[in-house]
Amino acid sequence: MSRRGAAVTLCFLLRDTPAGTEVLLGMKRTGFGKGKIVGIGGHVEPGETDQEAVIREVFEETGLSVLPEDLVDAGAVRFVFPARPEWNMETSLFTAWTWQGEPAESDEIVPEWFPARRLPTDRMWQDADHWLPVVLEGGQVNVVVTMHTDNESVASSESLLP
Numbered sequence: 001m002s003r004r005g006a007a008v009t010l011c012f013l014l015r016d017t018p019a020g021t022e023v024l025l026g027m028k029r030t031g032f033g034k035g036k037i038v039g040i041g042g043h044v045e046p047g048e049t050d051q052e053a054v055i056r057e058v059f060e061e062t063g064l065s066v067l068p069e070d071l072v073d074a075g076a077v078r079f080v081f082p083a084r085p086e087w088n089m090e091t092s093l094f095t096a097w098t099w100q101g102e103p104a105e106s107d108e109i110v111p112e113w114f115p116a117r118r119l120p121t122d123r124m125w126q127d128a129d130h131w132l133p134v135v136l137e138g139g140q141v142n143v144v145v146t147m148h149t150d151n152e153s154v155a156s157s158e159s160l161l162p
């Protein structure tokens, strides 16, 4: 683990529908964030690049195959849990508009498409609407989200971009 927290990744798969853009999220069945609707992703294993990790995690969690050239760099978000520093994470963010396969449920995630402009924020981490809409619009972020001592609500959200 690095000084600033564990290296993790998230990938937001996007598709166009007649009703607008949709994003693939998932209900987390186990581990960190259990019960929440979260982005697809997870920890970077030793020796992996962020891209290799996110490709592996997307496949493990949804059965979908993403190629390195499908990944669009969407920046980073650092999650800081002052009351639980061992939960701190450095998250690299990606979007992708192309992949292979159909999303399937795994032991970790129940994948589900949501309208990108109407995210299920009441079932997500409370910080999601501080950074996710920009990512889904095709932008890049570099954000530090600091949680309150309840480890749920957002104490502050700071953009490091000029």
Ligand SMILES: Nc1[nH]c(=O)nc2c1ncn2[C@H]1C[C@H](O)[C@@H](COP(=O)(O)OP(=O)(O)OP(=O)(O)O)O1
Pocket: 008, 009, 010, 030, 031, 032, 033, 038, 039, 040, 041, 042, 043, 079, 089, 091, 125, 127, 128
């Ligand atoms: N405040 C927060 N808001 C958010 O939207 N996502 C967060 C978050 N804090 C952490 N995450 C994400 C980033 C990361 O992809 C995920 C945690 O990683 P994992 O799913 O890999 O954790 P687990 O401990 O469940 O699984 P393993 O790595 O398989 O042990 O939670």
